[in-house]
Amino acid sequence: MxxxxxxxxxxxxxxxxxxxxxxxxxxxxxxxxxxxxxxxxxxxxxxxxxxxxxxxxxxxxxxxxxxxxxxxxxxxxxxxxxxxxxxxxxxxxxxxxxxxxxxxxxxxxxxxxxxxxIEFEPREVLAKALERLQHKGIHPVVAFELEFYLFDKKLDNGLPQFARDPLSDDADDQPNLHIERLSRFSEVLDDMAQTAKAQGIDITVITAEIGPGQFEINFGHCDDGLRAADWAALFCRSTRGVALKHGYRASFMAKPYLQFPGSGMHVHVSLYDAAGNNLLAAHQQQALRHAVAGCLELLPHCMPIFSPNHNAFRRLGGAVNAATRASWGFEDRDACVRIPESDPRNLRIEHRLASADANPYLVLAAILVGLEHGLEAKREPIAPLNEDRSSGTDFPVEMLDAVRAMQQQPLLRDKLGAEFVDVYCENKRQDHLAFQQEIHAREYRWFL
Known part of the structure; x- marks a missing residue:
C-alpha cells in the first residue's frame, strides 16, 4: 500500500x-x-x-x-x-x-x-462529528443543493443590477420558474456545471428558481460527508469565478432582494449502518421521527450557523418556502425539516433552513449533531405541518439572541466543542456589532 x-x-x-x-x-x-x-x-x-x-x-x-x-x-x-x-x-x-x-x-x-x-476550524468540526458517528456504526450519505442569483457584473452605486438576458439584452427582472431561462442563460450555466465537474464535483440537476436571475444546482448523494461539504464550498468559488468571466456576478447572498425569494442551502441526509441498511427506516420509521425530534430540539440553538449574518435573518419568513418556526412535514417545503417521498432504502431528511451563504461544513455538522441526539434521546417530534399548519417552535430571529442561545446550549458545547462554540459565537457577535457601526441614509431621513 x-x-x-x-x-x-x-x-x-x-x-x-x-x-x-x-x-x-x-x-x-x-x-x-x-x-x-x-x-x-x-x-x-x-x-x-x-x-x-x-x-x-x-x-x-x-x-x-x-x-x-x-x-x-x-x-x-x-x-x-x-x-x-x-x-x-x-x-x-x-x-x-x-x-x-x-x-x-x-x-x-x-x-x-x-x-x-485547530479546534474551531470548520472542516475539523465536521470531521469530529463524522468520526463520532463512525464509531457508533452510523454512516451518513449527504447531498447539498445551493441556490444563487446572477447579477450584472457592474453595480449601480453599490447596488446589484438584474442580469441581462443574453438573447434579448433585456434585464431578467421577472420572477418565474420558466425552463426557457435555462436556455437563455445556458452558456454561463453550462460553463458553471462543466467547471464544477472539472473540480471533481458531482453536479446533477439545474433549476431556474422563482427569483429573477435565480438558479439552483444540485449535487449527487455522497457517502463521504467531508467530500460533500468540500463540493459545496468549492462550487461557490468556481461559480463566482465563471460568472465574472461571462460578465455576471454570481452571489450566494441569502436575501439580495426584499421582494423576491432568498437563496437557501438545502441538505439531504440519510443514515446507514455497516450493512447498508437505512437506519431512518427502522421500526416503521420510528427512528426517522426520533431523528426529526432531535433536529428540531437543537435547531433554535444553531441559528448562528444556519443564518450566519444580518442579511441571512432577512430570508426567514419570506413569502416562498422560508420557515419562521422550527417545523417538519412530509413533502412540505414550508417546513424546516422536510421528508421527501421515497422508498425505505432512500428515506432521508431534507434540512431547508440554512442560507446559501452559510458555512457548509458547519451546517452539516449541526444537522448531524441533531440527528445523533434524536436517535439517542428517542423522543417524539411535534406534529408535522401536514397534520397541524400551526405546528412549530420558535427560534431566534436576531443575531445577538441567536448567539446567546447557541453559546449556552450544553449539548452543542459537548458535541461541536466548547472552544469552537465560544470562538464562533464571539466571531458572529463581533461581526454583527461591526456591521452596525455605519449610519445609512435612511437613518438621516427618519431621525435627522
Whole structure:
C-alpha cells in the first residue's frame, strides 16, 4: 500500500504532467464566515509539501470576520503572538482552475488529521462529528443543493443590477420558474456545471428558481460527508469565478432582494449502518421521527450557523418556502425539516433552513449533531405541518439572541466543542456589532 505522502506526490506529479502550463497552485481552506483563505504556491514547491514538507499558515486566519478583519476573541488574535498552525493537503482535490486569466490550479488544505488540529476550524468540526458517528456504526450519505442569483457584473452605486438576458439584452427582472431561462442563460450555466465537474464535483440537476436571475444546482448523494461539504464550498468559488468571466456576478447572498425569494442551502441526509441498511427506516420509521425530534430540539440553538449574518435573518419568513418556526412535514417545503417521498432504502431528511451563504461544513455538522441526539434521546417530534399548519417552535430571529442561545446550549458545547462554540459565537457577535457601526441614509431621513 502506498503511503499517504507518496499518494499525494503521485497526485501532484500527475497534475503537472497533465497541465504543464500551470505554474502556481492556490492552497485554500474555508474560514469561519465561509470565505477561502490560503497561499499561492509555485507548483514545484507543492511537490515538496506533498512529499512530507511542512505546510504552515497562521492559526488566526480561521478567525477572520466577514470583511477579513481580526477580532479579539479571548486570547486569540492579539494576545497569542499570531502563531502558525500545521495544515495538510486534502488528497484528490488538486484540480485545474479555468476562470483565472492564466492557467492555475487549486487544492484544499485543512488542519484536521494533523497532530494538533485547530479546534474551531470548520472542516475539523465536521470531521469530529463524522468520526463520532463512525464509531457508533452510523454512516451518513449527504447531498447539498445551493441556490444563487446572477447579477450584472457592474453595480449601480453599490447596488446589484438584474442580469441581462443574453438573447434579448433585456434585464431578467421577472420572477418565474420558466425552463426557457435555462436556455437563455445556458452558456454561463453550462460553463458553471462543466467547471464544477472539472473540480471533481458531482453536479446533477439545474433549476431556474422563482427569483429573477435565480438558479439552483444540485449535487449527487455522497457517502463521504467531508467530500460533500468540500463540493459545496468549492462550487461557490468556481461559480463566482465563471460568472465574472461571462460578465455576471454570481452571489450566494441569502436575501439580495426584499421582494423576491432568498437563496437557501438545502441538505439531504440519510443514515446507514455497516450493512447498508437505512437506519431512518427502522421500526416503521420510528427512528426517522426520533431523528426529526432531535433536529428540531437543537435547531433554535444553531441559528448562528444556519443564518450566519444580518442579511441571512432577512430570508426567514419570506413569502416562498422560508420557515419562521422550527417545523417538519412530509413533502412540505414550508417546513424546516422536510421528508421527501421515497422508498425505505432512500428515506432521508431534507434540512431547508440554512442560507446559501452559510458555512457548509458547519451546517452539516449541526444537522448531524441533531440527528445523533434524536436517535439517542428517542423522543417524539411535534406534529408535522401536514397534520397541524400551526405546528412549530420558535427560534431566534436576531443575531445577538441567536448567539446567546447557541453559546449556552450544553449539548452543542459537548458535541461541536466548547472552544469552537465560544470562538464562533464571539466571531458572529463581533461581526454583527461591526456591521452596525455605519449610519445609512435612511437613518438621516427618519431621525435627522
Amino acid at each position: 502506498k503511503s499517504h505522502s507518496s499518494t499525494l506526490l503521485a497526485e501532484v506529479r500527475s497534475f503537472r504532467q497533465n497541465h504543464p502550463d500551470v505554474r502556481y497552485v492556490d492552497l485554500i481552506a474555508l474560514d469561519i464566515p465561509g470565505h477561502f483563505y490560503g497561499k499561492r504556491y509555485p507548483v514545484e514547491m507543492l511537490e515538496k509539501v506533498a512529499a512530507g514538507g511542512p505546510l504552515k499558515l497562521p492559526q488566526n486566519a480561521v478567525l477572520l470576520g466577514a470583511q477579513g478583519g481580526l477580532f479579539k476573541i479571548g486570547d486569540y488574535c492579539f494576545n497569542d503572538g499570531d502563531p502558525d498552525a500545521n495544515r495538510r493537503l486534502v488528497p484528490g482535490t488538486l484540480k485545474p482552475v479555468s476562470w483565472e486569466s492564466q492557467p492555475m490550479g487549486q487544492m484544499l488544505i485543512t488542519s484536521d488529521g494533523t497532530e494538533a488540529p
